[in-house]
Amino acid sequence: MNYTRSNILLVNDIAAQSSLLARRLRHRGYEVAEVCGREQALDWIRRQRVDLVLLNTRMPRFNGIEVLRAIRRDFSVTRLPVIMITGKKESEIALQALKEGANDYVTRPVDFLLALARIRNHLALKQAEEALRDSEERYALTARGSSDGLWHWDMRTGRVQYSCRWKAMLGYQDAEIGDTPDEWLTRVHAEDVDLLRAELEAHLAGRTSHVENEYRILHKDGSYRWMVVHGLAVRDASGEAYRIAGSQTDITRAKVADALTGLPNRVLFLDRLERFMQKLRHTQTHGFAVVFLDLDRFKLINDTFGHMAGDDVLVTIARRLERCLRAGDTVARLGGDEFTILLDEINHPGTALKIAERISMEISKPVMVGDQQVVATASMGIATSSPTYEKAEDMLRDADTAMYRAKLIGKNRIQLFDAAMASAKIANW
CATH class of the missing domain: 3.30.70.270 (Reverse transcriptase/Diguanylate cyclase domain)
Structure with missing residues (x-):
């Protein structure tokens, strides 16, 4: 997300402090809209693209906590960050806001540099969440549209994500297979599993450019199916593999x-x-x-x-x-x-x-x-x-x-x- 294109909604009480905050944010390149009142705020959020909300807690005509609750009915904390603006002596209100789903808060009079840092942090988190969500959606689309089974092994957690198609190739429903490497490797034929492990270990150690291996794997019906696996590791700056992902293709017909x-x-x-x-x-x-x-x-x-x-x-x-x-x-x-x-x-x-x-x-x-x-x-x-x-x-x-x-x-x-x-x-x- 480009900060200079981020859209911020400031829900204020027409106080000079809020208007000054809006002007300074615009000077930093943000698009800032100012509204007064609960209905105006909700209408703006529903009709316009809003990346972050700055919301005053107390205003003459409405309660900021009520607006926060209304926002959270439609938008999660990751979809739309909300930073509350509270008084210095309103710690209880700030705590209540956090319980109700506020992402953060700043106090009046607003320390602009502190507020700017928090705005940037939450916009960066939103960007990361959106990128992850987009990646997951694209992965899900790819997995559904592929005749191959897809897998993703996180070496840091030791967990493996198997696509629904990967599981279906072995005759299982999605919920019937967990997320451990053993769900895969213990099903591989005893004559083939050592070579598969060796191929994976060699690639993770950086000795090969990719993983490619043919093996038999146990189907739910008791038969063995021939598969070919392809995989590629992702490495950090030091060359250490921290994840490996790939596909599994059923080659039984060609083999048998x-x-x-x-x-x-x-x-x-x-x-x-x-x-x-x-x-x-x-x-x-x-x-x-x-x-x-x-x-x-x-x-x-x-x-x-x-x-x-x-x-x-x-x-x-x-x-x-x-x-x-x-x-x-x-x-x-x-x-x-x-x-x-x-x-x-x-x-x-x-x-x-x-x-x-x-x-x-x-x-x-x-x-x-x-x-x-x-x-x-x-x-x-x-x-x-x-x-x-x-x-x-x-x-x-x-x-x-x-x-x-x-x-x-x-x-x-x-x-x-x-x-x-x-x-x-x-x-x-």
Whole structure:
């Protein structure tokens, strides 16, 4: 706020002292308006821009405290500073005014230099409040309009401000997450948190130009989402960081989706399989199955028609697999011509076999490649859930082993895994 443009309203009792004060303030470059009476003062404040009010406490026709109360009904102490002008022996009135919301007071006869210093101080405070309010409003607008989650860490207080969007990215309402660093860092995956901490510490120490890190963070639903964080510190004159702020962007889809088909990739598939296994450990009743599917003689399609045609076939197969799924099932592409399917609510191997047979029929429908029809088939292996599995990779391995057996006995087959298959595969190696 430029002091020479500040507007001061002097509510006076037409005494010479007040008029002298107004003239001296104008001489200092302030715009000063003088009014008499409660209604004139309130009308002026409502219709004109007023940055500060100088208000006499006692006047012949009205009480300055009453005017102060009326002002405070519409304007807070930070929005409109009010400095009372009291008599030297009116300490009780001055105290009452402060209780009623006055920002400060000076006594009559007015010491101009003292009054000027207090006016400047309160105008400076008002300027700072307005700047802060404007900054907060702009931050709120940016946060609401951004698809990223914003965060601001004050190193002096140890508090972190997370935007509503930041919290929503993790599935939480605004009031469900506090303002401590632990709300963030304790949710970061155990394999990623040390590197994130190291990146933050290196930047705060001035060893890097900015923070950029990818990590997994726990969602409210129990899954992990991939995020990338960007941050930049603000430093004092000595180079010490006193705050750091930045954004968090959800990159889960890019991290866990297959670029060609849009299906989940191996990372996401194993994550979902692990969650199913955890549920089985807790309930002992949640059955499921993994189908490992490999297209037969797919290399021949690539060699005959080219890789672009092969990619088109893979996309077609992906869409057909999706149509075979039930609610709760997941199909993923591991790479090449390999797909995996996580079947939910499978309490008997026969149920998984029936679904696999339906998938086999859907896949074997002709696919147009240019002006020719191509028929694709698949070999499938099935592993059903068991509390003996310790890791998701173990169950996926057994489904792969069963698929390997299906290929050995003639392709376009479906095989359930049993322990003998694992021994036979090792022997063949």
